[in-house]
Amino acid sequence: MLARIGVASLEELFADVPASLRTRAELKLPPALDERALLRFFGAHAAENANVQTASSFLGGGAYHHFIPAAVDALASRGEFMTAYTPYQAEISQGTLQMIFEFQTLVCQLTGLEVANASLYDGASAVAEAALMAARLSRRTRIGVSAGLHPHWRAVLATYGEGIGIELVTLPLDAAGRTQTGALPDECAALVVQSPNFFGCIEDLAGAAKTAHAKGALAIAATAEALSLALLRSPGELGCDIACGEAQSFGLPLSFGGPYAGFLAAREKHVRQLPGRLIGESVDANGERAFVMTLTTREQHIRREKATSNICTNQGLCALRVTLWLALVGRRGIRRLAEQNVALAAYARRAFAKAGLRLPYSAPVFNEQTVEVPGLQARLARCRAQGVLAGVPLGRFAPEHANHLLVCTTEMTTRAQIDALVRELVA
Numbered sequence: 001m002l003a004r005i006g007v008a009s010l011e012e013l014f015a016d017v018p019a020s021l022r023t024r025a026e027l028k029l030p031p032a033l034d035e036r037a038l039l040r041f042f043g044a045h046a047a048e049n050a051n052v053q054t055a056s057s058f059l060g061g062g063a064y065h066h067f068i069p070a071a072v073d074a075l076a077s078r079g080e081f082m083t084a085y086t087p088y089q090a091e092i093s094q095g096t097l098q099m100i101f102e103f104q105t106l107v108c109q110l111t112g113l114e115v116a117n118a119s120l121y122d123g124a125s126a127v128a129e130a131a132l133m134a135a136r137l138s139r140r141t142r143i144g145v146s147a148g149l150h151p152h153w154r155a156v157l158a159t160y161g162e163g164i165g166i167e168l169v170t171l172p173l174d175a176a177g178r179t180q181t182g183a184l185p186d187e188c189a190a191l192v193v194q195s196p197n198f199f200g201c202i203e204d205l206a207g208a209a210k211t212a213h214a215k216g217a218l219a220i221a222a223t224a225e226a227l228s229l230a231l232l233r234s235p236g237e238l239g240c241d242i243a244c245g246e247a248q249s250f251g252l253p254l255s256f257g258g259p260y261a262g263f264l265a266a267r268e269k270h271v272r273q274l275p276g277r278l279i280g281e282s283v284d285a286n287g288e289r290a291f292v293m294t295l296t297t298r299e300q301h302i303r304r305e306k307a308t309s310n311i312c313t314n315q316g317l318c319a320l321r322v323t324l325w326l327a328l329v330g331r332r333g334i335r336r337l338a339e340q341n342v343a344l345a346a347y348a349r350r351a352f353a354k355a356g357l358r359l360p361y362s363a364p365v366f367n368e369q370t371v372e373v374p375g376l377q378a379r380l381a382r383c384r385a386q387g388v389l390a391g392v393p394l395g396r397f398a399p400e401h402a403n404h405l406l407v408c409t410t411e412m413t414t415r416a417q418i419d420a421l422v423r424e425l426v427a
Contacts, residue, residue, distance in 0.1 A: 050389065052254060056417040060368040060408025061198065061392040062123065062150050062224045063257060064249045066337070067412060072251045072324045081320055096316060097291035100279040103323045107263045110229040111221075111243035112236025116265035117276040118314040119322075123246030124156035126262030127192065127222050129275045129309055130244040131157055133266070134190035134218040135166060136273050136308065142167045144188045144217070146179040148197025150224055151397045157192075177201035177361025177370070181211040188215060190242075194222040195232070199370045199394075200406065201363035202232065209239030218242060226250060226263075227410075228366045231338035242266045251325025252318055261318035271295065275309030337411055341367035344409040344418070351422045360404065368408035370394065373425050376403045383424045390421060 007013055014022065033041060047054075052065045059065070080095030100118045107116035120126045131143050143161070145154060145168050158168055171183045171191075178201055179193050191212040195203035209219035221235035223245030235243040248260040266274055272295075280294030326334065345367045352359060358372040373379050376393060383390040391408065394401035405425075409418060 050384070050387070052389070052412070055387045055389050056420065057389040058391040058407045058409065058413070058421060059389050060225070061406050062152065062246065063254050064225055064227070064408065064410055065254060065412045066227065066249050066410055068251050068253065068325065069328055071328055072321055075324050076317065076321050094291060097279050097293070099320050099323055100314065101281060101291050102327070103319045104279060106323060106326045107265050110226070110234065111265040112234030113243055113265040114268040115271045115274060115278065116263060117274050117278055119319040120262030120264055120276060120311060121315060122258060122260045122262045123150070123222070123224055123244070124153040125311070126244035126246070126264045127153045128157045128160035129311065130220045130242045130264055131166070131190055131192060132160060133242065133270070133273050133275060133308065134220060137270060138189040138216065138218060140187055140189035141165050142169060142185065142188045144169050144171055144184045144191040146171050146193045146197065146203070147173050148177070148179055148199060148201065148203065149192060149194045149222060150198045153222065173199070176363040178203055178363050179208065181208045184211055184215060184217070186215055188217040190218040190220050192220045192222060194224060196225060196228055196366045196368070198224070199361055200365045200368040201361050202366060205235055205238040205240055213239070220244065225366060225368070227334070227338050227341060230334040231342065232366070241270070247322045251321040259315060259318055261315040261322050273308050276311045277314060340411045341409065344411070344413055344415070345369060347415055348407060348409050348418045351418055355422045355426045357422070357425060367410055368406055371405050371407055372403055373405050374403055376405060379425050382427065383421070386424055388421055388424055390425065
Protein backbone atom coordinates (compact mmCIF):
# COMPACT_ATOMS: atom_id res chain seq x y z
CA MET A 1 0.00 0.00 0.00
CA LEU A 2 2.86 2.36 0.75
CA ALA A 3 4.35 1.73 -2.68
CA ARG A 4 1.00 2.29 -4.33
CA ILE A 5 0.64 5.81 -2.86
CA GLY A 6 4.32 6.65 -3.24
CA VAL A 7 5.33 6.75 0.43
CA ALA A 8 8.52 5.13 1.68
CA SER A 9 7.47 4.35 5.27
CA LEU A 10 4.70 4.62 7.83
CA GLU A 11 6.59 7.47 9.52
CA GLU A 12 6.41 9.48 6.32
CA LEU A 13 2.62 9.37 6.51
CA PHE A 14 2.84 11.46 9.67
CA ALA A 15 5.42 13.93 8.41
CA ASP A 16 3.01 16.85 8.84
CA VAL A 17 2.48 16.08 12.53
CA PRO A 18 5.09 17.96 14.64
CA ALA A 19 7.62 15.63 16.24
CA SER A 20 6.80 17.03 19.69
CA LEU A 21 3.28 15.68 19.35
CA ARG A 22 4.30 12.17 18.42
CA THR A 23 5.02 9.45 20.95
CA ARG A 24 7.18 6.39 20.70
CA ALA A 25 6.17 4.94 24.06
CA GLU A 26 4.65 1.49 24.06
CA LEU A 27 0.94 1.32 24.81
CA LYS A 28 0.42 0.03 28.34
CA LEU A 29 -2.14 -2.59 27.46
CA PRO A 30 -2.58 -5.83 29.42
CA PRO A 31 -2.23 -9.19 27.67
CA ALA A 32 -5.09 -10.19 25.40
CA LEU A 33 -8.06 -11.93 27.06
CA ASP A 34 -10.14 -14.77 25.74
CA GLU A 35 -13.82 -14.12 25.07
CA ARG A 36 -15.15 -15.35 28.43
CA ALA A 37 -12.58 -13.37 30.39
CA LEU A 38 -13.24 -10.30 28.27
CA LEU A 39 -16.99 -10.48 28.97
CA ARG A 40 -16.33 -10.83 32.71
CA PHE A 41 -13.95 -7.85 32.59
CA PHE A 42 -16.39 -5.49 30.88
CA GLY A 43 -19.34 -6.83 32.86
CA ALA A 44 -17.59 -5.97 36.12
CA HIS A 45 -16.85 -2.44 34.95
CA ALA A 46 -20.37 -1.95 33.61
CA ALA A 47 -21.77 -2.96 36.99
CA GLU A 48 -20.01 0.04 38.54
CA ASN A 49 -22.27 2.44 36.65
CA ALA A 50 -25.33 3.88 38.33
CA ASN A 51 -28.31 3.27 36.06
CA VAL A 52 -32.06 3.10 36.10
CA GLN A 53 -32.00 -0.70 36.36
CA THR A 54 -29.95 -0.81 39.55
CA ALA A 55 -31.09 2.44 41.20
CA SER A 56 -34.32 4.21 42.06
CA SER A 57 -34.55 6.76 39.27
CA PHE A 58 -36.58 9.96 39.33
CA LEU A 59 -34.83 11.48 36.34
CA GLY A 60 -36.89 13.16 33.63
CA GLY A 61 -36.52 16.51 31.96
CA GLY A 62 -36.84 15.20 28.42
CA ALA A 63 -35.74 11.57 28.81
CA TYR A 64 -38.15 9.16 30.47
CA HIS A 65 -37.80 5.65 31.88
CA HIS A 66 -40.72 3.60 30.58
CA PHE A 67 -41.23 -0.13 30.20
CA ILE A 68 -40.31 -1.61 26.81
CA PRO A 69 -41.82 -5.03 25.98
CA ALA A 70 -39.32 -7.60 24.73
CA ALA A 71 -41.41 -7.93 21.56
CA VAL A 72 -40.20 -4.50 20.44
CA ASP A 73 -36.60 -5.73 20.25
CA ALA A 74 -37.63 -8.96 18.54
CA LEU A 75 -39.86 -7.37 15.90
CA ALA A 76 -37.53 -4.44 15.18
CA SER A 77 -34.86 -6.91 14.01
CA ARG A 78 -37.07 -8.71 11.49
CA GLY A 79 -35.94 -8.90 7.90
CA GLU A 80 -38.86 -6.90 6.53
CA PHE A 81 -37.23 -3.81 8.02
CA MET A 82 -33.65 -4.64 7.06
CA THR A 83 -33.88 -2.94 3.68
CA ALA A 84 -31.88 -0.13 2.16
CA TYR A 85 -31.15 2.96 4.26
CA THR A 86 -33.22 5.18 2.01
CA PRO A 87 -36.87 4.51 1.15
CA TYR A 88 -36.52 6.00 -2.33
CA GLN A 89 -36.48 2.56 -3.94
CA ALA A 90 -40.09 1.69 -3.12
CA GLU A 91 -39.91 -1.71 -4.82
CA ILE A 92 -37.41 -3.02 -2.26
CA SER A 93 -38.39 -0.95 0.79
CA GLN A 94 -42.05 -1.83 1.36
CA GLY A 95 -41.44 -2.90 4.96
CA THR A 96 -39.74 0.37 5.85
CA LEU A 97 -42.27 2.45 3.93
CA GLN A 98 -45.26 0.77 5.58
CA MET A 99 -43.67 1.28 9.00
CA ILE A 100 -43.21 4.99 8.34
CA PHE A 101 -46.78 5.25 7.05
CA GLU A 102 -48.02 3.66 10.28
CA PHE A 103 -45.78 5.97 12.33
CA GLN A 104 -47.30 9.01 10.64
CA THR A 105 -50.81 7.66 11.23
CA LEU A 106 -50.15 7.07 14.93
CA VAL A 107 -48.65 10.54 15.38
CA CYS A 108 -51.74 12.08 13.75
CA GLN A 109 -53.99 10.12 16.11
CA LEU A 110 -52.02 11.27 19.16
CA THR A 111 -51.75 14.92 18.14
CA GLY A 112 -55.22 15.36 16.64
CA LEU A 113 -53.75 16.81 13.44
CA GLU A 114 -54.10 15.73 9.83
CA VAL A 115 -50.57 15.16 8.51
CA ALA A 116 -47.29 14.10 10.09
CA ASN A 117 -43.86 13.60 8.60
CA ALA A 118 -41.68 10.51 8.76
CA SER A 119 -39.94 11.66 11.99
CA LEU A 120 -37.13 14.08 12.77
CA TYR A 121 -33.86 13.72 14.60
CA ASP A 122 -35.22 14.52 18.08
CA GLY A 123 -37.53 16.82 19.98
CA ALA A 124 -35.18 19.78 19.81
CA SER A 125 -34.86 19.70 16.01
CA ALA A 126 -38.63 19.14 15.73
CA VAL A 127 -39.33 22.34 17.69
CA ALA A 128 -36.85 24.29 15.58
CA GLU A 129 -38.30 22.98 12.32
CA ALA A 130 -41.83 23.77 13.51
CA ALA A 131 -40.83 27.36 14.27
CA LEU A 132 -39.15 27.81 10.89
CA MET A 133 -42.21 26.31 9.22
CA ALA A 134 -44.39 28.91 10.96
CA ALA A 135 -42.03 31.68 9.89
CA ARG A 136 -42.36 30.62 6.25
CA LEU A 137 -46.14 30.37 6.46
CA SER A 138 -46.61 33.76 8.13
CA ARG A 139 -43.69 35.55 6.47
CA ARG A 140 -42.68 36.86 9.88
CA THR A 141 -39.42 36.46 11.78
CA ARG A 142 -40.37 36.86 15.44
CA ILE A 143 -41.18 33.76 17.53
CA GLY A 144 -42.80 33.89 20.96
CA VAL A 145 -41.28 31.16 23.15
CA SER A 146 -42.55 30.06 26.55
CA ALA A 147 -40.07 30.17 29.42
CA GLY A 148 -41.33 26.64 30.09
CA LEU A 149 -39.76 25.29 26.90
CA HIS A 150 -36.91 22.84 27.58
CA PRO A 151 -33.70 24.96 27.82
CA HIS A 152 -31.84 22.63 25.46
CA TRP A 153 -34.65 22.82 22.91
CA ARG A 154 -34.64 26.60 23.12
CA ALA A 155 -30.86 26.63 22.55
CA VAL A 156 -31.27 24.53 19.39
CA LEU A 157 -34.08 26.80 18.22
CA ALA A 158 -31.85 29.85 18.75
CA THR A 159 -29.05 28.21 16.77
CA TYR A 160 -31.37 27.33 13.89
CA GLY A 161 -32.75 30.85 13.74
CA GLU A 162 -29.57 32.86 14.24
CA GLY A 163 -28.37 32.72 10.65
CA ILE A 164 -31.69 33.64 9.08
CA GLY A 165 -32.71 36.49 11.37
CA ILE A 166 -35.23 34.75 13.60
CA GLU A 167 -35.88 36.72 16.80
CA LEU A 168 -36.96 34.83 19.92
CA VAL A 169 -39.14 36.58 22.50
CA THR A 170 -39.47 34.85 25.88
CA LEU A 171 -42.85 34.74 27.58
CA PRO A 172 -42.52 34.32 31.39
CA LEU A 173 -44.37 31.86 33.60
CA ASP A 174 -46.99 32.96 36.11
CA ALA A 175 -47.04 32.00 39.79
CA ALA A 176 -48.82 28.73 38.98
CA GLY A 177 -46.09 27.71 36.54
CA ARG A 178 -47.97 28.38 33.30
CA THR A 179 -47.01 30.61 30.38
CA GLN A 180 -48.27 34.17 30.40
CA THR A 181 -49.45 33.97 26.80
CA GLY A 182 -50.97 37.44 27.03
CA ALA A 183 -47.41 38.77 26.84
CA LEU A 184 -47.13 37.63 23.20
CA PRO A 185 -46.05 40.69 21.19
CA ASP A 186 -47.51 41.69 17.83
CA GLU A 187 -46.15 40.52 14.49
CA CYS A 188 -45.08 37.08 15.73
CA ALA A 189 -44.94 34.12 13.41
CA ALA A 190 -45.78 31.66 16.16
CA LEU A 191 -46.22 31.02 19.84
CA VAL A 192 -44.30 27.95 21.07
CA VAL A 193 -45.63 26.39 24.29
CA GLN A 194 -44.45 23.09 25.77
CA SER A 195 -47.03 21.06 27.67
CA PRO A 196 -46.36 19.60 30.15
CA ASN A 197 -43.67 22.23 30.34
CA PHE A 198 -40.09 21.80 31.50
CA PHE A 199 -41.13 22.33 35.13
CA GLY A 200 -43.85 19.69 34.85
CA CYS A 201 -46.86 22.01 34.60
CA ILE A 202 -49.69 21.26 32.17
CA GLU A 203 -50.27 24.36 30.03
CA ASP A 204 -53.50 25.93 28.79
CA LEU A 205 -52.95 25.11 25.12
CA ALA A 206 -56.46 26.21 24.14
CA GLY A 207 -55.81 29.65 25.60
CA ALA A 208 -52.38 29.80 23.96
CA ALA A 209 -53.88 28.95 20.56
CA LYS A 210 -56.60 31.58 20.97
CA THR A 211 -54.03 34.24 21.89
CA ALA A 212 -51.77 33.30 18.97
CA HIS A 213 -54.57 33.34 16.42
CA ALA A 214 -55.82 36.71 17.66
CA LYS A 215 -52.44 38.15 16.68
CA GLY A 216 -52.15 36.35 13.36
CA ALA A 217 -49.62 33.84 14.67
CA LEU A 218 -49.58 30.05 14.54
CA ALA A 219 -49.86 28.02 17.74
CA ILE A 220 -47.14 25.38 18.20
CA ALA A 221 -47.53 22.73 20.90
CA ALA A 222 -44.28 21.06 21.96
CA THR A 223 -44.27 17.79 23.91
CA ALA A 224 -41.26 16.26 25.66
CA GLU A 225 -43.21 13.54 27.48
CA ALA A 226 -45.18 11.99 24.63
CA LEU A 227 -47.07 9.64 26.95
CA SER A 228 -49.06 12.65 28.16
CA LEU A 229 -50.75 12.76 24.73
CA ALA A 230 -52.57 9.54 25.65
CA LEU A 231 -54.47 11.29 28.45
CA LEU A 232 -54.60 15.03 27.80
CA ARG A 233 -56.73 16.59 25.08
CA SER A 234 -54.75 16.62 21.84
CA PRO A 235 -53.06 19.79 20.53
CA GLY A 236 -55.19 19.68 17.39
CA GLU A 237 -58.38 19.45 19.40
CA LEU A 238 -57.26 22.45 21.46
CA GLY A 239 -56.74 24.57 18.36
CA CYS A 240 -52.99 24.29 17.79
CA ASP A 241 -51.72 24.45 14.22
CA ILE A 242 -48.51 22.44 14.67
CA ALA A 243 -47.56 19.77 17.20
CA CYS A 244 -44.00 18.63 17.67
CA GLY A 245 -41.82 16.93 20.22
CA GLU A 246 -39.98 13.83 21.31
CA ALA A 247 -41.30 10.25 20.96
CA GLN A 248 -38.62 8.63 23.16
CA SER A 249 -41.21 7.48 25.71
CA PHE A 250 -42.57 5.01 23.17
CA GLY A 251 -40.18 2.07 23.02
CA LEU A 252 -36.84 3.88 23.02
CA PRO A 253 -34.36 3.24 25.85
CA LEU A 254 -32.72 6.17 27.62
CA SER A 255 -29.38 5.42 25.94
CA PHE A 256 -27.56 8.31 27.62
CA GLY A 257 -29.68 10.82 25.71
CA GLY A 258 -30.12 9.35 22.25
CA PRO A 259 -30.67 8.56 19.50
CA TYR A 260 -34.35 9.39 19.81
CA ALA A 261 -37.11 10.26 17.33
CA GLY A 262 -38.73 13.65 16.92
CA PHE A 263 -42.24 14.04 15.55
CA LEU A 264 -43.93 16.89 13.69
CA ALA A 265 -47.61 17.10 12.72
CA ALA A 266 -49.64 19.92 11.20
CA ARG A 267 -52.88 20.91 9.50
CA GLU A 268 -53.21 19.48 6.01
CA LYS A 269 -53.40 22.96 4.47
CA HIS A 270 -49.80 23.52 5.60
CA VAL A 271 -48.43 20.25 4.21
CA ARG A 272 -46.33 21.95 1.51
CA GLN A 273 -44.28 23.62 4.21
CA LEU A 274 -43.86 20.45 6.27
CA PRO A 275 -40.12 19.62 6.41
CA GLY A 276 -38.64 16.19 5.82
CA ARG A 277 -40.43 13.41 4.01
CA LEU A 278 -43.97 12.08 3.86
CA ILE A 279 -44.92 8.50 2.97
CA GLY A 280 -48.26 7.78 1.33
CA GLU A 281 -50.36 4.79 0.31
CA SER A 282 -50.98 3.92 -3.35
CA VAL A 283 -51.33 0.87 -5.59
CA ASP A 284 -48.72 -0.86 -7.72
CA ALA A 285 -48.90 -1.91 -11.38
CA ASN A 286 -50.95 -4.96 -10.36
CA GLY A 287 -53.44 -2.95 -8.36
CA GLU A 288 -52.01 -4.16 -5.04
CA ARG A 289 -51.61 -1.93 -1.99
CA ALA A 290 -48.23 -0.20 -2.03
CA PHE A 291 -46.39 2.52 -0.12
CA VAL A 292 -44.39 5.30 -1.73
CA MET A 293 -42.62 8.50 -0.85
CA THR A 294 -45.25 11.15 -1.56
CA LEU A 295 -43.54 14.38 -0.53
CA THR A 296 -39.95 15.19 0.27
CA THR A 297 -38.50 18.67 0.50
CA ARG A 298 -34.81 18.19 1.08
CA GLU A 299 -32.43 20.75 -0.30
CA GLN A 300 -30.72 18.40 -2.76
CA HIS A 301 -33.90 18.16 -4.79
CA ILE A 302 -35.19 20.43 -7.50
CA ARG A 303 -36.51 22.99 -5.01
CA ARG A 304 -32.96 23.97 -4.02
CA GLU A 305 -33.14 27.36 -2.28
CA LYS A 306 -36.91 26.99 -1.98
CA ALA A 307 -36.53 23.82 0.06
CA THR A 308 -38.37 23.93 3.39
CA SER A 309 -35.52 22.35 5.31
CA ASN A 310 -32.15 20.66 5.19
CA ILE A 311 -33.67 17.66 6.95
CA CYS A 312 -32.76 14.92 4.48
CA THR A 313 -33.55 11.75 6.39
CA ASN A 314 -35.66 10.35 9.22
CA GLN A 315 -34.93 8.29 12.32
CA GLY A 316 -35.85 5.02 10.67
CA LEU A 317 -34.93 2.50 13.38
CA CYS A 318 -36.12 4.73 16.22
CA ALA A 319 -39.40 5.46 14.44
CA LEU A 320 -39.83 1.72 13.88
CA ARG A 321 -39.48 1.04 17.60
CA VAL A 322 -41.94 3.82 18.39
CA THR A 323 -44.44 2.35 15.93
CA LEU A 324 -44.07 -1.17 17.29
CA TRP A 325 -44.43 0.01 20.90
CA LEU A 326 -47.60 1.96 20.16
CA ALA A 327 -49.11 -0.92 18.17
CA LEU A 328 -48.30 -3.44 20.90
CA VAL A 329 -49.51 -1.35 23.83
CA GLY A 330 -52.61 -0.17 21.98
CA ARG A 331 -55.13 2.58 22.61
CA ARG A 332 -56.37 1.25 25.95
CA GLY A 333 -52.94 0.18 27.16
CA ILE A 334 -51.31 3.54 26.58
CA ARG A 335 -54.13 5.31 28.41
CA ARG A 336 -53.77 2.96 31.40
CA LEU A 337 -50.03 3.69 31.48
CA ALA A 338 -50.70 7.42 31.40
CA GLU A 339 -53.19 7.09 34.27
CA GLN A 340 -50.60 5.19 36.32
CA ASN A 341 -48.12 8.00 35.74
CA VAL A 342 -50.60 10.63 36.90
CA ALA A 343 -51.52 8.61 39.98
CA LEU A 344 -47.88 8.21 41.01
CA ALA A 345 -47.23 11.92 40.50
CA ALA A 346 -50.23 12.73 42.71
CA TYR A 347 -48.94 10.34 45.39
CA ALA A 348 -45.52 11.98 45.25
CA ARG A 349 -47.09 15.43 45.45
CA ARG A 350 -48.92 14.49 48.65
CA ALA A 351 -45.78 12.91 50.10
CA PHE A 352 -43.71 16.03 49.40
CA ALA A 353 -46.31 18.30 50.98
CA LYS A 354 -46.69 16.05 54.03
CA ALA A 355 -42.92 16.12 54.55
CA GLY A 356 -42.90 19.92 54.47
CA LEU A 357 -41.26 20.31 51.06
CA ARG A 358 -42.60 23.28 49.13
CA LEU A 359 -44.04 22.84 45.65
CA PRO A 360 -43.40 26.21 43.96
CA TYR A 361 -45.99 25.69 41.19
CA SER A 362 -49.67 24.90 41.69
CA ALA A 363 -50.63 24.03 38.10
CA PRO A 364 -51.67 20.41 37.39
CA VAL A 365 -48.88 17.99 36.47
CA PHE A 366 -48.59 14.75 34.50
CA ASN A 367 -45.65 12.69 35.76
CA GLU A 368 -43.01 15.20 36.84
CA GLN A 369 -43.01 18.20 39.10
CA THR A 370 -40.73 20.79 40.66
CA VAL A 371 -39.92 20.50 44.36
CA GLU A 372 -38.01 23.02 46.48
CA VAL A 373 -35.40 21.26 48.62
CA PRO A 374 -33.28 23.35 51.04
CA GLY A 375 -29.58 22.44 50.80
CA LEU A 376 -30.30 20.53 47.62
CA GLN A 377 -26.74 19.57 46.66
CA ALA A 378 -26.04 17.89 49.99
CA ARG A 379 -29.34 16.04 49.75
CA LEU A 380 -28.53 14.86 46.23
CA ALA A 381 -25.18 13.51 47.40
CA ARG A 382 -26.92 11.59 50.18
CA CYS A 383 -29.41 10.18 47.69
CA ARG A 384 -26.65 9.05 45.33
CA ALA A 385 -24.91 7.27 48.19
CA GLN A 386 -28.15 5.36 48.79
CA GLY A 387 -28.52 4.41 45.12
CA VAL A 388 -31.25 6.97 44.43
CA LEU A 389 -31.17 9.19 41.33
CA ALA A 390 -33.32 11.88 42.91
CA GLY A 391 -34.13 13.96 39.83
CA VAL A 392 -32.79 16.81 37.72
CA PRO A 393 -31.38 19.79 39.70
CA LEU A 394 -32.70 22.89 37.98
CA GLY A 395 -29.97 25.20 39.23
CA ARG A 396 -27.80 24.14 36.31
CA PHE A 397 -30.21 25.97 34.01
CA ALA A 398 -30.88 29.14 36.01
CA PRO A 399 -29.54 30.43 39.37
CA GLU A 400 -33.02 31.26 40.67
CA HIS A 401 -33.76 27.53 40.66
CA ALA A 402 -30.73 26.65 42.81
CA ASN A 403 -32.79 24.60 45.30
CA HIS A 404 -35.37 23.31 42.86
CA LEU A 405 -35.46 19.64 41.87
CA LEU A 406 -37.42 18.21 38.93
CA VAL A 407 -38.78 14.83 40.02
CA CYS A 408 -40.29 12.35 37.56
CA THR A 409 -42.41 9.31 38.47
CA THR A 410 -43.32 6.83 35.72
CA GLU A 411 -44.87 3.36 35.83
CA MET A 412 -41.33 2.11 36.57
CA THR A 413 -41.48 3.90 39.95
CA THR A 414 -43.00 2.34 43.07
CA ARG A 415 -44.66 4.09 45.99
CA ALA A 416 -42.03 2.58 48.28
CA GLN A 417 -39.33 4.26 46.19
CA ILE A 418 -41.17 7.58 46.42
CA ASP A 419 -41.37 7.23 50.20
CA ALA A 420 -37.63 6.46 50.36
CA LEU A 421 -36.85 9.52 48.20
CA VAL A 422 -38.85 11.81 50.48
CA ARG A 423 -37.05 10.44 53.55
CA GLU A 424 -33.65 11.15 51.99
CA LEU A 425 -34.65 14.67 50.93
CA VAL A 426 -35.76 15.69 54.42
CA ALA A 427 -33.36 13.64 56.56
